[in-house]
Amino acid sequence: MRKFPTLVLGLGLAAVSSGAIADNAAGKSDASLAGSVKSALISNDATKARQINVETHGGVVQLNGFVDSAAAKAAAETTAKNVAGVTKVENQLSIRDPNRSTGEVVDDTVIAAKVKGEIAGKAGLGTASDVNVEVNAGIVELSGFVATTAEKTHAAEVAGGISGVKEVRNNISVKPAG
Template sequence: MKTDKQLQQDVNAELQWEPSVHAERIGVEVKDGVVTLAGQVDSYAEKWNAERAAQRVAGVRAMATELKVHLDGLSARTDSEIAASVENVLEWTTVLPSGAVKVLVEGGWVTLSGQLDWQYQRQTAADAVRNLMGVTGLSDQIKLAPSVSAAAVKSDIEAALKRSAVADAKNITVAVDGGKVTLSGTVVNWAERETATHSAWGTTGVSHVTDKMTVAY
């Protein structure tokens, strides 16, 4: 098991390795395996990439983010300009039904709502918005419509975990209530945890996934 100092060094190294992040502006603190990122970034996309980079490091049990998005004069945009850009990019995204996603912008923070059939559609919408100029944050409130029985959802998720070769799939418990899925148990790293949640979201009928899994190194 890594010490907090070793984990801090590894997270710093991963941030330095990530080309989309200005690592010198980001401070890293670690206590009992919990990583805290603090500092200032130039865009919401950079903040997102810094968080993802830290999560890739083996030994990270949890993460807190105190990164602030600061936009300079060239990047700053009005809420109406951002809203127009978001609506345009969503309209040009072929996997999204026209008008299915609603957009609200306040202080540069974008909230997406509405209803879609699949998680990959919801993820596509969020990915399209995240990199737009002027965006300071993103709330994904898009709902998914359940369409199959709880028993079928549970069976499909467990089969998907086996196909994905999750090493500790037997240690992951899948609980289903309507279209809501709760994953609990232990995984060996963040990548395995992400595979498990991706498998759950990729199952027809899932409208919400709660991740209660813990990383046990």
């Protein structure tokens, strides 16, 4: 599995993560397609690409993270849809709480590290790096692709058990069999 690490909310979490094995209808690997989408987001002044995680599997693009406005969310989806090889866009972006204090940002960083560590340490969650973790005002957003529904559910349960977590938004997708 290839990784294209990008700084996300100052956490240093992997923002673009995809399997390089599967090819989509345009013949691009998931990793190549994710890179193309990320490049398109970087080129668009209406989107702040550093805020957006891009996951791909079989031509399906998942957009996750926290953006500043509804306009930025819509612009990201339109940008991703216009990339050759994208068959579907799952826009799971959330709008960031604009009233967070510096202390809340630090707390979110600590929560994200704890959640990521717990998910990585739990057996049965597939490759922990397939699960991305974003936190905003104590709200944890999980995204990425896992092999089973049980893994998706378990990841949310683990995240919900971390001190300081107010809510878990489980945007993890289950990879189609095959």
